[in-house]
Amino acid sequence: MFALHGVGNFHIRPKLTTFAVNLPRTTYTSINLVMLSINGLRASIEGKEILKGINLGIKPGEVHAIMGPNGSGKSTLASVLAGREEYEVTGGSVTFNGIDLLELAAEERAAEGIFLAFQYPVEIPGVTTINFLKTAVNEIRKYNGEEPLDAARFLKMVREKAKLVSMNDSLLKRALNEGFSGGEKKRNEIFQMAVLEPKLAILDETDSGLDIDALRIVAEGVNSLRSPDRSAIVVTHYQRLLDYIVPDFVHVLYKGRIVKSGGKELAFELEEKGYDWIKAEVEAAEVNQ
Amino acid sequence: MTFETIDLKTKLITDFHARESVMNGEAKSAFHQKKRAALAQFDTLGFPTIQNEEWKYSNVRDLISASYNFNTSDTLSAEDLVDLKMPEQAANILYFVNGHYNAALSTMVSSTDQIIIDSLQNAYKNNPELVNSYFDELVKDDTDAFTSLNTAFAHDGVFIHIPDNKTVEHPVILRFVSDARQENIGSQPRNIIAVGKNAHVKIAEAFRTIGEQRSFTNVVTEINVGEEAGVEYYKVQNESENAYHIGTTQVRMLEKSHFYAATVTLNGKFTRNNLNIVIDGEHCEAYMYGLYFPDGSQHVDNHTVADHRKPNSESNELYKGILRDRSKGVFNGKIFVRPDAQKTNAFQSCKNIVLSTDATMYTKPQLEIFADDVKCSHGTTTGQIDEEALFYMRSRGISKPEAMSLLMFAFCADVVSQIKIDSIREYLENVIAEKLSRS
Structure with a gap:
């Protein structure tokens, strides 16, 4: 069971039956506080299998980087965890703080503390960022049985968070992401994350399309939210982002599986040598089987 | 032959001649001659069928299959209007009950040197030449049977004249209420709006129904926009499930003028709006x-x-x-x-x-x-609905119905935000939000 934890343990062909799934919540709390436990996760879109058995365990406070060549399934993993409905989960399980995540709708996952920072944040004309966030905050509070925040407290909190990610107040009153530059959109993602204070943040290629200054600001925002009880999955193609958000673990995703895991030094190795050696290793292993 | 088998067209034409026969010298007036010509046109055209290209997707068969009382007098008091929750506003508010001007319910706030405003009936009595110079001038070439019908029966509605260089500070709100509590009600208001050179005004027409019987409104509004004038014109329809509404707004714009129109239809069984602008x-x-x-x-x-x-x-x-x-x-x-x-x-x-x-x-x-x-x-x-936007909102914890409602409200806001009469815009926002919450 403890081998679920990512490091040094990956399965090219996991036998689903060897994993106990749907353990009661209390069992997990007693076992070393695993926050997220992905077991043999398989997912398809339009009949094409993209995730072919993902195993990953994340403890509170940990930052895990998911790297890999284009088309390896990185964004699919992020999407499936956040509850995107186009993907069909065909096998395996995902447990988040003892709850069967796959049973929850996207908004319920958000209310449980999962946040996806989008690779391509959506423009929503006619809905201001501030109004959008107020609705989100209060919907999540309602889900958790809390009273809605009053306008004054909400505004105060939002202003503090905006400062944290150097977000201009004027953007808050504008329609959500409409006409925002690429950098502003990504910053808005991190700002929303700061407001919603998720337990698990999933950053899907947050570095794509950012110049180095924007990247630094976004990373600072993420780092300022790091705490012993919050975790993050950082999906990225390049090592660059990991200079700023230093991960505890790095996993390489290839052909829908995690084929290699290591510490932050694995990212440097990938930056230096590219992905070809990993592809070669996987192909060799497939031939040998 | 029983009453019910007489079709609506025949009944209306018979009504017209009955009225005409009790007129005195008035039947010879230029005003009435226009009406006679319009009736003859209506007789020739008849109600449109779906073979008429302009009515291809809008079948009026159901509308004309019933009979309507076009001749009711005032039936409403201020108390009857409470349930309609009309927005409060410092404005010139004119009520028309079943198409008839109701002075008791109405309020004027603008001074008479800024705006001449009266019921069509009164205006014609007091100033027949002025009214006649505008009446039917913009729609006379219209080949729509409903417009002809309205002209033939035009007896009440509003007459508004803004003298040159006047800016009417307070909006004009025309509230047309059909009282369909007892029987099927027909009304044919005719509105004439003449805005002078470099004059400015905001005008709204609001249509409501009380009661469960049918209401049939056939309204025509003629708007002359003078040189360098600015007119904002809003039409708001929030009628009953048994309300039939046919409306034509005909506008003529002169040099350097501005005209803004917003037409919002929130409720009603059958609605046809024609908005025709001639940029002259x-x-x-x-x-x-x-x-x-x-x-x-x-x-x-x-x-x-x-x-x-x-x-x-x-x-x-x-x-x-x-x-x-x-x-x-x-x-x-x-x-x-x-x-x-x-x-x-x-x-x-x-x-x-x-x-x-x-x-x-x-x-x-x-x-x-x-x-x-x-x-x-x-x-x-x-x-x-944009699925990607929906997922984005849900991924932030907003439930699907709430996300849908936010997205649709935003979709409507593009139009609603154009309405510059605060009370009407706020009223619409509330009605839309309420309607969205019913989904």
Whole structure:
């Protein structure tokens, strides 16, 4: 069971039956506080299998980087965890703080503390960022049985968070992401994350399309939210982002599986040598089987 | 032959002659001669069928299958209106009950040197030449049977005249209430609005119904926009499930004038709005906004015309609709650019969200351009709610119904935000929010 934890343990062909799934919540709390436990996760879109058995365990406070060549399934993993409905989960399980995540709708996952920072944040004309966030905050509070925040407290909190990610107040009153530059959109993602204070943040290629200054600001925002009880999955193609958000673990995703895991030094190795050696290793292993 | 088997057309023509026979010298007036001509045209045209290209998707068979009382007197008191929750506003508010002006319910705040405003009936009594100089001048060439019918029966409505260089600070709100508590009610208000040179005014027409019987409103509004004048015109329809509404607004714009129109249809069984703008001057700007939100088996049809007759003017049009259940929507937008109207800019857009597989939207942009140096564009979209936007909102913890409602409210806001009379805009926002929460 403890081998679920990512490091040094990956399965090219996991036998689903060897994993106990749907353990009661209390069992997990007693076992070393695993926050997220992905077991043999398989997912398809339009009949094409993209995730072919993902195993990953994340403890509170940990930052895990998911790297890999284009088309390896990185964004699919992020999407499936956040509850995107186009993907069909065909096998395996995902447990988040003892709850069967796959049973929850996207908004319920958000209310449980999962946040996806989008690779391509959506423009929503006619809905201001501030109004959008107020609705989100209060919907999540309602889900958790809390009273809605009053306008004054909400505004105060939002202003503090905006400062944290150097977000201009004027953007808050504008329609959500409409006409925002690429950098502003990504910053808005991190700002929303700061407001919603998720337990698990999933950053899907947050570095794509950012110049180095924007990247630094976004990373600072993420780092300022790091705490012993919050975790993050950082999906990225390049090592660059990991200079700023230093991960505890790095996993390489290839052909829908995690084929290699290591510490932050694995990212440097990938930056230096590219992905070809990993592809070669996987192909060799497939031939040998 | 029993009463019920007499068709509506025959009954109306008989009514007309009965009224005429008790007229004295008035029957010879120029005013009445216009009415006679209109009746003859109505007789020739008859009610349109779906074979008529202009009525292809809007069948009036059900509308004309019933009889209506067009001759009721005032039946409403202020208490009866409480349930309608009309917005409060410092404005010139005129009530028309079953098409008849009701002075007791109405309030005027603007001074008479800024605006001459009266019921059509009174205005004609007091100033027949002035009224007659505007009456039927803009719609006389209209070949629509309902317009002819309205002209033939025009007896009440509003007459508004803004003298040159006057800016009317307070808006004019015309509230048409049909009292269909006891029987099927017909009303044919006729509104004449003449805005002088460099004069400015905001005018709204609001249509409501009380009661469960049928109401049939056949309204015609003629608006003359003088040189350098600015007119904002809003039409708001929030009628009953048994309300039939046919309306034509005919506008003529002179040099350097501005005209803004917003037509919002929130409720009513069968609605047909014609908005026809003749741009008869250079350097004019015309804006047409529309919003419709039918549900159940409601039917909303908007026909618009921007007729560019002079060079260097601009028209902009944006109509948006949300269709639920088994509702039907029709949009037909015509743009004419006449040979003289070089350097015309004319833009048109119609966007729709269809929320049910049983709902239908028919859109038809129609551009007829006879000048060569013009910029014209048109586009229509009909689709569902943007799934990506929906997922984005849900991923932030917003439930699916709440996300849908936010997205649809935002969709409507493009049009509603154009309405510059605060009380009406806020009223619409509330009604739309309430309607969205019912989804």
